[in-house]
Amino acid sequence: xxxxxxxxxxxxxxxxxxxxxxxxxxxxxxxxxxxxxxxxxxxxxxxxxxxxxxxxxxxxxxxxxxxxxxxxxxxxxxxxxxxxxxxxxxxxxxxxxxxxxxxxxxxxxxxxxxxxxxxxxxxxxxxxxxxxxxxxxxxxxxxxxxxxxxxxxxxxxxxxxxxxxxxxxxxxxxxxxxxxxxxxxxxxxxxxxxxxxxxxxxxxxxxxxxxxxxxxxxxxxxxxxxxxxxxxxxxxxxxxxxxxxxxxxxxx
Amino acid sequence: xxxxxxxxxxxxxxxxxxxxxxxxxxxxxxxxxxxxxxxxxxxxxxxxxxxxxxxxxxxxxxxxxxxxxxxxxxxxxxxxxxxxxxxxxxxxxxxxxxxxxxxxxxxxxxxxxxxxxxxxxxxxxxxxxxxxxxxxxxxxxxxxxxxxxxxxxxxxxxxxxxxxxxxxxxxxxxxxxxxxxxxxxxxxxxxxxxxxxxxxxxxxxxxxxxxxxxxxxxxxxxxxxxxxxxxxxxxxxxxxxxxxxxxxxxxx
DNA sequence: GAGGAATAGAATAAAAATGATCTTAATTAA
DNA sequence: TTAATTAAGATCATTTTTATTCTATTCCTC
Numbered sequence: 001x002x003x004x005x006x007x008x009x010x011x012x013x014x015x016x017x018x019x020x021x022x023x024x025x026x027x028x029x030x031x032x033x034x035x036x037x038x039x040x041x042x043x044x045x046x047x048x049x050x051x052x053x054x055x056x057x058x059x060x061x062x063x064x065x066x067x068x069x070x071x072x073x074x075x076x077x078x079x080x081x082x083x084x085x086x087x088x089x090x091x092x093x094x095x096x097x098x099x100x101x102x103x104x105x106x107x108x109x110x111x112x113x114x115x116x117x118x119x120x121x122x123x124x125x126x127x128x129x130x131x132x133x134x135x136x137x138x139x140x141x142x143x144x145x146x147x148x149x150x151x152x153x154x155x156x157x158x159x160x161x162x163x164x165x166x167x168x169x170x171x172x173x174x175x176x177x178x179x180x181x182x183x184x185x186x187x188x189x190x191x192x193x194x195x196x197x198x199x200x201x202x203x204x205x206x207x208x209x210x211x212x213x214x215x216x217x218x219x220x221x222x223x224x225x226x227x228x229x230x231x232x233x234x235x236x237x238x239x240x241x242x243x244x245x246x247x248x249x250x251x252x
Numbered sequence: 253x254x255x256x257x258x259x260x261x262x263x264x265x266x267x268x269x270x271x272x273x274x275x276x277x278x279x280x281x282x283x284x285x286x287x288x289x290x291x292x293x294x295x296x297x298x299x300x301x302x303x304x305x306x307x308x309x310x311x312x313x314x315x316x317x318x319x320x321x322x323x324x325x326x327x328x329x330x331x332x333x334x335x336x337x338x339x340x341x342x343x344x345x346x347x348x349x350x351x352x353x354x355x356x357x358x359x360x361x362x363x364x365x366x367x368x369x370x371x372x373x374x375x376x377x378x379x380x381x382x383x384x385x386x387x388x389x390x391x392x393x394x395x396x397x398x399x400x401x402x403x404x405x406x407x408x409x410x411x412x413x414x415x416x417x418x419x420x421x422x423x424x425x426x427x428x429x430x431x432x433x434x435x436x437x438x439x440x441x442x443x444x445x446x447x448x449x450x451x452x453x454x455x456x457x458x459x460x461x462x463x464x465x466x467x468x469x470x471x472x473x474x475x476x477x478x479x480x481x482x483x484x485x486x487x488x489x490x491x492x493x494x495x496x497x498x499x500x501x502x503x504x
Numbered sequence: 505g506a507g508g509a510a511t512a513g514a515a516t517a518a519a520a521a522t523g524a525t526c527t528t529a530a531t532t533a534a
Numbered sequence: 535t536t537a538a539t540t541a542a543g544a545t546c547a548t549t550t551t552t553a554t555t556c557t558a559t560t561c562c563t564c
Contacts, residue, residue, distance in 0.1 A: 001273075002271065002273045002274075002304070002305060002306030002307045002551095003304065003305050003306060003521075004271045004304040004305070004306070004307060004309055005271050005273070005307070008270060008271060022541080022542095031522075031523085032522070032523045032524075033523095033541090033542090034522070034523065034524085034543090035521080035522060035523075037542075037543080038521080038522085053530090053531095053540095053541070053542090054540080054541065124376070124379065124380065124383070127376065127397060128376065128380075131376070131397060131399050131402065137396075138396075138397035138399075139394070139395065139396055139397060139408065140392070140394045140395065140397055140404050141394045142374075142391070142392045142393045142394020142395060142404065142408075142409070142412050143391065143392065143394060143412070144389075144390075144391055145379060145383060145390035145391060145392055147383050147390075150383065152392050152394065156391065156394075156412050156415065157394070159411065159412070160394050160395070160408050160411070160412075163408065254511095255510090255511075274551080283512075283513090284512070284513050284514085285513095285551090285552095286512075286513060286514080286553095287511080287512055287513075289551095289552075289553085290511085290512085305520070305521070305550090305551070305552090306521090306550080306551065505564105506563105506564090507562105507563090507564085508561105508562085508563085508564105509560105509561090509562080509563100510559105510560085510561080510562090511558100511559080511560075511561090512557100512558085512559075512560090513556105513557085513558080513559095514555100514556085514557080514558095515554100515555085515556080515557100516553100516554080516555080516556100517552100517553085517554080517555100518551105518552080518553075518554095519550100519551080519552070519553090520549105520550080520551065520552080521548105521549080521550065521551080522547105522548080522549070522550080523546105523547095523548080523549095524545105524546090524547085524548095525544100525545085525546090525547105526543105526544085526545085526546105527542100527543085527544075527545100528541100528542080528543080528544095529540100529541080529542075529543095530539100530540080530541075530542090531538100531539080531540070531541090532537100532538080532539070532540090533536100533537085533538075533539085534535100534536085534537075534538090
């Protein structure tokens with residue numbers, strides 16, 4: 001591995017991790033700590049990173065400004081697995097939709113090498129990540145800015161979704177059950193309902209901890225989905241319920 | 253395999269990989285490292301690649317990474333002044349538009365305490381800043397993502413602009429003159445033309461270094477603007493020209 | 505087929521990158 | 535407080551990379 005490759009690897013890691021320790025880098029890149037230090041020194045001289053005690057972090061940019069703070073650490077491994085599994089459904093030249101959320105962000109992490117796809121999203125963090133780390137065609141929905149979720153919602157967001165025919169949509173949620181998805185805000189309902197109309201295939205991505213929860217507004221029936229990707233803690237008994245409504249459950 | 257074929261092969265690999273090591277190239281092309289080095293030397297002389305220790309990189313990648321950073325530091329003081337001056341035009345309860353650019357970002361910096369206004373923008377950096385640092389109502393245009401400018405462009409972006417009636421729009425540009433604004437990409441033309449139709453008052457914010465420059469696509473006549481905010485290096489003689497077209501020039 | 509230019513590879517020396525080892529500083533635990 | 539742990543930097547032998555030069559080969563042109 002040549003120096004330039006390492007520099008990129010460091011930046012790539014930072015784009016998913018906020019801070020990376022020198023120890024982690026020596027293991028991952030299999031070089032001595034001195035080499036890592038020298039790499040960091042160069043990147044810092046370029047203004048691309050700033051070194052902190054024991055590691056590095058990205059310089060201020062929309063990347064660091066946009067961070068799904070606490071959420072990112074919750075059920076992280078499940079989300080990573082779901083993201084990987086979802087990404088495997090994406091074929092060359094597809095147009096895909098990534099709904100706002102940290103699980104869908106994990107899907108995005110798996111798309112850095114797919115430069116022949118087109119991605120539509122309403123999530124600022126996903127957009128920022130793909131803007132920097134991928135070469136895919138990228139569309140952002142726009143609309144009313146939802147600060148809490150760092151995304152765009154409302155009927156204005158729904159407009160652009162309606163204008164684009166998607167091959168597959170990955171929809172996230174913070175609460176769902178055998179009857180369908182619910183959300184705490186009406187503005188998200190418009191978005192989710194538009195998505196299922198625009199996409200040929202609809203896939204729900206959600207870790208099992210959100211199953212059984214309910215929020216104020218009903219957004220979508222579970223029958224809208226072709227498949228659900230979730231983790232192994234999902235109750236076995238519920239798989240049948242979903243199968244009855246022609247929803248395939250993918251456990252990973 | 254003749255040299256020209258190898259050159260193309262190297263560029264092809266780079267288009268998928270960003271960095272390619274000399275070792276990888278010697279294996280892939282089955283020639284000695286010296287031959288690869290000479291190939292790289294030619295490509296580098298042509299400005300198509302840059303050689304790094306142990307391999308080559310595309311020049312383009314560095315370009316795009318630097319473009320935004322360079323812009324932020326260029327004529328910074330002028331931009332800060334223009335931003336302050338522009339912000340003074342904003343009254344409570346107004347709906348304003350901030351066009352993509354670093355000068356308009358300076359306007360945003362002056363808006364952190366104005367929580368009674370509504371801001372519409374197509375710039376990801378501005379959106380990220382206001383999302384975090386202000387409490388104003390915020391709308392994002394959406395549309396095709398322009399990586400270089402970290403913004404949204406195209407007719408999809410223009411759509412949302414048309415849907416919102418704005419009290420004042422602050423439009424930026426990288427090239428303008430007595431005849432009007434021009435841009436290097438057609439996609440931005442749609443956006444700018446939609447803005448002037450949707451806004452009651454249009455204000456051009458641009459430091460004087462951009463005056464006299466011209467890009468491929470004509471976007472707007474200078475007569476579209478009610479005022480121009482620029483710095484003290486703006487040529488005095490041109491103030492009259494603009495006044496004849498009912499454009500007020502504000503120097504700061 | 506001779507002559508000459510362009511190209512490729514080998515040998516070598518210089519320069520740069522790397523890793524091991526050690527020293528020093530900062531932090532934490534006892 | 536001291537001892538232990540962790541991080542940072544310095545130095546130098548070793549390895550890798552780079553640049554230069556020279557030689558052999560190919561491919562034209564005449």
